[in-house]
Each structure stands twice: as C-alpha cells, then as structure tokens.
Amino acid sequence: MMLKGRAWKYGDDVDTDVIIPARYLNTSDPAELALHCMEDIDKEYAAKVSPGDFLVAGKNFGCGSSREHAPIAIKASGASAVIARSFARIFYRNAFNMGLPIFEAPDAVDEIDAGDHLAVDMQRGTLRNETKNRQYRVAPVPPFMQELVAAGGLLNYMVARRKGK
Numbered sequence: 001m002m003l004k005g006r007a008w009k010y011g012d013d014v015d016t017d018v019i020i021p022a023r024y025l026n027t028s029d030p031a032e033l034a035l036h037c038m039e040d041i042d043k044e045y046a047a048k049v050s051p052g053d054f055l056v057a058g059k060n061f062g063c064g065s066s067r068e069h070a071p072i073a074i075k076a077s078g079a080s081a082v083i084a085r086s087f088a089r090i091f092y093r094n095a096f097n098m099g100l101p102i103f104e105a106p107d108a109v110d111e112i113d114a115g116d117h118l119a120v121d122m123q124r125g126t127l128r129n130e131t132k133n134r135q136y137r138v139a140p141v142p143p144f145m146q147e148l149v150a151a152g153g154l155l156n157y158m159v160a161r162r163k164g165k
Contacts, residue, residue, distance in 0.1 A: 004118070006116070006117055028072070052079075070094065081103060096153075097148065099149050
C-alpha cells in the first residue's frame with residue numbers, strides 16, 4: 001500500500017486533547033470530529049488538509065487520555081497516516097483499531113518540513129521525502145495491523161471474518 005501526501009508538522013507530546021478537544025467528545029460522528037481536528041494548535045488544519053496528507057510529529061504523539069475519537073478525527077480529516085518519532089502506546093493501538101496507519105520514523109522527522117511531499121510504502125517499510133529527495137526506513141507495521149488498516153479498522157475486520165472473508 002502506497003500513501004502519498006503533504007506534511008503537516010507538529011512538535012513533541014501532541015496529546016489527544018489537542019488532536020480532538022474534549023468539548024467535541026459529545027459526538028462520535030467522524031465528519032463532525034474532522035471539522036475540529038487539531039484546531040487548538042492549528043486553526044487552519046481542518047480547512048486546508050487534503051486527502052492523503054500526513055501528520056508529522058516528534059515524540060510521544062497521542063499521549064494523554066485514551067480516546068478513540070483522536071484517530072477517528074485524524075482519519076476523517078483526510079490524513080492518510082501519522083508519522084512520528086514515537087507514539088503513546090494507547091494511541092498506537094487505538095489508531096490501528098480505527099484503521100489509521102501510523103509510522104515510527106525517528107530519523108526522518110527532523111528533516112521533514114511542513115508542506116514537504118511524502119510517500120510511504122507500508123509493505124517495503126520506506127518513507128520518501130519527495131521534496132528533498134531523501135528516503136528513510138520506517139518501523140515495520142506487523143502484518144495483522146496492516147490487515148486492520150486494509151479492513152478500515154478492527155470492527156470492519158471482525159465483521160469480514162464472521163462473513164468468512
């Protein structure tokens with residue numbers, strides 16, 4: 001699976017309260033959550049993100065409260081994936097359960113600037129910064145997690161398994 005898009009760059013310790021502020025947790029509608037994704041640190045994100053774009057961040061992305069709303073908001077915003085130096089463990093699992101691919105790429109993060117055009121090959125475990133003509137290895141995504149992403153998340157995966165697919 002090849003993902004391509006533009007980088008939206010953020011720093012370390014981007015917590016779930018910033019990804020989707022608590023005041024919007026009264027809905028689980030992905031389209032509504034997408035409208036408020038990242039708004040407390042980047043008012044332009046929801047209006048300007050394009051399908052396929054990437055969130056790029058430093059260490060400990062997704063720390064804070066355990067809420068599925070955060071990866072749902074990111075995915076519904078149109079972002080194809082999150083690339084970070086590291087992820088909070090609960091966000092890591094919630095992201096795959098919601099069908100949002102995430103990639104640990106500590107060597108690449110510092111060299112990616114906002115607006116750079118990126119391409120990620122999940123099968124090969126590569127990240128290419130097409131703007132700067134640089135290529136990096138990303139931490140491999142386990143095959144089961146790739147299946148979750150391909151199915152659109154854990155619930156879709158389970159439904160398909162029950163139907164024998």
